[in-house]
Amino acid sequence: MRYLPLTPSDRDAMLATIGVASIDELFVDVPEAARLSGPIAGLPDHASEIAVERHMTALARKNIAAGDGPFFLGCGAYRHHVPASVDHLIQRGEYLTAYTPYQPEIAQGTLQMLFEFQTQVARLLGTDVANASMYDGSTACWEAIGMARRITRRGKAILSSGLHPHYVSVARTMAKYTGDVLETGTPELVPDTDYHALAEAIDADTSCVVVQYPDILGRIGDLKPLAEACHAKKALLIVVVTEPVALGALKSPGEMDADIVVGEGQSLGVGLQFGGPYVGLFGCKEKYVRQMPGRLCGETVDADGRRGFVLTLSTREQHIRREKATSNICTNSGLCALAFSIHMTLLGEKGLRDLARVNHGAAAAAAERLQMVPGVTLVNTSFFNEFTLELSQEARPVVRQLAENGILAGVSLGRLYPGEGSLANGLVVAVTETTTAGDVDALAGALEEVLK
Incomplete structure (x- = not known):
């Protein structure tokens, strides 16, 4: 049973008080492309609870989790080991x-x-x-x-x-x-x-x-x-x-x-x-x-x-x-x-410094390995655990192709700065203590194939 505490006349009175004609006017600051004009596509209108659970689980399986393969995403959200x-x-x-x-x-x-x-x-x-x-x-x-x-x-x-x-x-x-x-x-x-x-x-x-x-x-x-x-x-x-x-x-x-x-x-x-x-x-x-x-x-x-x-x-x-x-x-x-x-608290000052040292060491090794790939140039002369590569071609299609092969290669600058052609070939790569040498080799090998 739906809970409807307000009548249509109640709503009309409230809208009149704040000076708008309809509830839709309260959402004008939300970009039109982000507003729904009907039910969410892909979801059944009516289904049993177990059917909904199965449907949502199937949708969730389309995601690539951070731990499912080589992971180099960063740009403000980082994968670290949490005890x-x-x-x-x-x-x-x-x-x-x-x-x-x-x-x-x-x-x-x-x-x-x-x-x-x-x-x-x-x-x-x-x-x-x-x-x-x-x-x-x-x-x-x-x-x-x-x-x-x-x-x-x-x-x-x-x-x-x-x-x-x-x-x-x-x-x-x-x-x-x-x-x-x-x-x-x-x-x-x-x-x-x-x-x-x-x-x-x-x-x-x-x-x-x-x-x-x-x-x-x-x-x-x-x-x-x-x-x-x-x-x-x-x-x-x-x-x-x-x-x-x-x-x-x-x-x-x-x-x-x-x-x-x-x-x-x-x-x-x-x-x-x-x-x-x-x-x-x-x-x-x-x-x-x-x-x-x-x-x-x-x-x-x-x-x-x-x-x-x-x-x-x-x-x-x-x-x-x-x-x-x-x-x-x-x-x-x-x-x-x-x-x-x-x-x-678990890390303590020494632990945090040790964690930072491991992060930077892994990133430095990864940068050295990746800039050896033909068509890849390291932009940075200084970095901590994240650096930018300039590829010989646009980075967004490269990232998508590698994602299809289970490698989350990093964040393409073309995604962050759409329309800025000078940044289209930029790829930001993050490396933390969770990144293995095998992950870096997998990324390097995949880039060699794609950038041929």
Whole structure:
């Protein structure tokens, strides 16, 4: 029996109040190509439960899972080994929720976990403080841009051409409603980052410069001169890290004087999961803490002097007057943050450094092997566990052909930047501790055949 709490007249009255003629008008911001005009094709209109299960299972079998064969996908979502103890611990009854409690002081275990998570993230990013997580890396990136506007009272953000295009897209979507001006471009298949050009573009209207570290092509640059250029013009430097394992080997952005550092925490404790849910990381200098979105858990003592944890700072619209809120983020990715924190705890500092060393060593060996293939050129002179190859032909058809043979060869830049012909031959390849020498040989052999 369907539950219909509203009558047609109720709906008409509600639509009239908000000034639209139909419910369809509420979805005009969704691209028309993404809207359904009828039932989903391929699904039966009516079937028994067991028939539906069989049908959905058959559809699922068409996917190639990350562990089914050689896997080189990256570009912001990475396959790492997650210890079995992570999944076991996050399913304990006292943890199995995605939300921060609304009566926080009675949930000391959750608050302590978030406090430890914040400590780990702040140390990883090299920032003074970190919050209790965001939804994901892309929304954290936008929140940082909004935070920079509040701090500087300026409305122009300069986005590096090396920033992930999906992050740029999220920022553009949000900027439509805030009036922020976003300046960006597309990367070139060259070994150098665009930091010098970014520094020259800073002017009196610039609130922030946003760079990715390592960037979308896997390139690594020195952030210190760019930070100095930003601060000379009273702008902020925002650094985006999509692969937190890299910070086990690289100098942290905070050490190079970045003002706000955000990132995607998926690599630690969280599986690929078809793109989500993930966990956004957010840290900044202490002097900006009151403009930080989300929430902050703190340590204190109770009336008897015993250690305790509290929700110290919460600047979302549900806790303070809406016009004073720094963000409409209404929760944190609590369960994913817990998984991240457990994985980090199991690794420890030495373990993270060892994991980073293994990742970089495997990637360096893979890059050396792949650039020996005729028709393949390595673009990078610096990288962590992800690098870009320039093929002698368009990369998208190559990727599709290799996928048909069970090899997920990487992410073609033509897919990320459609219409940018100069990037069509680019292929971004990610190599982690889960990649074997046999996987690399399989990819190299397949590329030799396809590129003949």
